[in-house]
Amino acid sequence: MAKPEFEFFPVADVEFTPCDGVVPELTERVLARDEEAGTATRILRFAPGTDTTPNGVQVHDFWEEVYILEGAITDLRLGQTFTAGQYACRPPGMKHGPWTAPDGALTFEVRYRTRAGDGS
Template identity: 70%
Template sequence: MSKPEFEFFPVTDVEFTVCAGGDPLITERILSKDPVTGVATRILRYAPGADSTPIGVQRHDFWEEVYILEGSFEDLTLGQKFGAGEYACRPPGMPHGPWRSEEGVLTFEVRYPAGGEKR
């Protein structure tokens, strides 16, 4: 299986839901998701004041590409702030976060399996 096929549709038709971890200030719009691998394309939103410290440093078993659409957030491990127009490409296993956003941030993320394999 893979992500479903979609033609253009209004992204605003997809509701924001609370991300894993349960913080209501950190939400996502899942635009497409592979039910087998769990990898997804999503819009991630941190409301002003959101802080992902409780979930700690993240490492994934998949590739993750992130483009910041609006606002900014700070990687608390690196002590570095990233803002609109910046991009990251993270290979499987790369540590990142936790994150805090004073003003709020909106990102576009694409995730896909390591090596393109199915699990």
């Protein structure tokens, strides 16, 4: 199964829901999801004061592209802060995070696989 087909719709009609993990300040608005592949397009919201340290360093078996729409996030492992207007493209296996967002942030993310089942 692939992500569903959608024509334009108001993104605000999709509620923010808790993300996987144990950080309640981290929520997502899933715009499209392929349950079978475990991939999605989403808006990720870091509430002010978010610290994802309890979730640890993240590593995925899929591609992830992230564009920061608002605010700033700091990668604690790298000791670097990234701000609105910046973009990341992470191949499968790339380590990232944990993150803090003292003033909050909003990102747009696309997660996908380029070949069925192999994560690349």
